[in-house]
Amino acid sequence: MKTIQFHKAKFIIALGAIALFSAGLSSCKKDKDAEPSAYIMATNSAEGSTSQDFTVDDNKTNVNALAYTQATTYTPVKVGDHQLQFKSSGTATVNSTASLNTEAGNYYSVFYLDDKSTVTLKDDQTDPQPGKARVRFINLSSVLTTNVDFGVAAGTKLVTGLGRKAASAYYEINAATAFSLYLAGSTSVLLNIPVTIQAGHIYTVYVSGSTGATLSYHLIMNK
Template identity: 30%
Template sequence: MILIMKKLSFYGLCFVVLLSSCVKKPAPEPVGEAKFRALNATSGSIAQDVYFNSNKVNIAPLAYGQVSAYQTILSGPSYFGFTDNGSTIANIEIPRAVKIGEHITVLYYSLPNGSKNVGFLVDDMVAPATGKAKVRFVNLNGFFLDRFSVQLVGGAPIVASLPYENSSAYAEVDAGATFKLLAQGLTSDPLINANIQAGKIYTFWVDGTATELVTHVMIQN
């Protein structure tokens, strides 16, 4: 009986080995280059150091309103963080999966209660039509309770209603276009004249107060 049991155990072991050799492992996720840039949109903040996957990015500290150049990274699950210049204590760190070939803008901004947040914009790098520019708008004003719309001066609205912590789709406009921000509760309707040039891609981000919208511009290309 002892010899038979040993023989059966040996055959069983062979069967397990053969079976395991037939099980296919999932193919690893492909990895490639992507790009990101960072914006400090937190008014009154200390200049920020930027971290990617817990490693400090080799760029100058970003003061309020400053945006970095695009940095090349590898795609895949990632973490983006911000610290006060010279500190290693994160003000915030947020995960995001980055796709191959993707261009993203990482926004560091404050919530109305003073806590910090990070948002991500996917940047469309496709050139606009000949003679046109592309624009989009981002609402980062948590103190202004109403949504705002964006109208071409002398033309139609290009953004109907933009709530807080949202971005509009891109719109193509003529070179030299100017815009107005419209909303109830504003002390005035801000006029935006950014010297729009054909072939360029613009992101306008808006912060301010409970009665004022302040516009800033980033150029992608």
């Protein structure tokens, strides 16, 4: 009888140890799941480029290769310092490298340019006012080496003197607003931008192209 009780006690102790181990694993998983994240979206804005893969710390984030004007969705990454690279799709050839320090809960956009440089921007995800959209503008065209202005199609300028690789502030815009691109200080429209803007969303409008003939506009919905 004593022997039976002894084995029974050992069995109960073993069950307890297994339960504690399982609880520890569950706790570790919860801690891992609870790690704060940041979010990165990558865009290939280099007109003459081959399709690109985008990696964060050598981990590819895109499912399909990024052809010119194509972008990833927002990819969650750990908070902290990261190495970002654009590579020729399916190869180890690195075309551009940049570093980015991410903060918890923040969103970032990364662009690959004609000159094989990388532009990184922090995205503001603040919701627009009811009935409005929020829009920012970026000049990523290698042919526009001087500053540019952006305005609404009616002629009112929103952004003046925006340099290449620079992003404007965000603007509250009415739905269905179209835009125009000008050389800085000019009233002559360089490029019409008849994008479709919907209320309640946040957008990036960027221009790209390596020649005057291929200068074009593109719209990204960030939220």
